Amino acid sequence: MRESNDKSWFSEWEEELPSPDELMPLSKTLITPDLARVFDISPLQREVSDHLQEPVQSPFPVSAAQFADSGEENARALKRPRLVWTPQLHKRFVDAVAQLGIKNAVPKTIMQLMNVDGLTRENVASHLQKYRLYLKRMQHGLSSGGGEGGFISVAAVDSAAENLFTGSSVPPYLLRPNSDHFLPFVRVPANHHQQQMAATCHLPVGHFRSVPNGQLEHPLLSGQIQRQLHPMEPHLQVRGMESLEMPSSNASNGGRKILTLFPNEDD
């Protein structure tokens, strides 16, 4: 309808627009440098993909940590965000525990060895509690199993995992990374010298079908790439068919095949 004299008001409108350098850049932080310093917020929040040895930076999304301000109850009011145990952080944790040995692996020493900025003893204590529960259940789950010769036969498989694999439903830990259901992890003699951690589980034979390259395919695994199996073993992941290995000797125990999942190489 009214197209004709739009040019004039548009020009006026355009005149009043702020110039480019009057605009706050999209990337500009909303936290002033002063505030950042006071609350120990790193300006760039480097990725934690650090080179080994370097202290890990604060694992918190926004690390509102040190209440080093001029004594106000203000400081007490600020609560730090929940810690997220990323695989990197967890790796540090596991390494620290392993390095300390079971005797000295208590929250305080673990925390010190981890050397992570902003990590508290309580953080570690909480995680350690969960980690111990995991270890306990894992030990309980696979008590006996004498495996030599390529593969370990797992006597007792975690009941939840067993049931879910036996039934026709898709196992939840392949769908939901955060499920507490887990596969039992065992030490498996690797091809040559060293042992390595691996997860084994039983799968119904009928669900497999052979594919030309000699490997086996399973409907629950196809398309499942880079899926974490258990929060306590974040480095163990299903990697499509590449991680599927079948012991021909063990091929038929009770109508099951044993699937072995190996951890990723990268670290």
Add this chain to the structure above:
DNA sequence: CGAATAATAT
């Protein structure tokens, strides 16, 4: 320190 329990997050 660690188990139990509460509080959040998904």
Add this chain to the structure above:
DNA sequence: GATATTATTC
């Protein structure tokens, strides 16, 4: 709304 994860309590 249940479950998993993290925090807090004792």
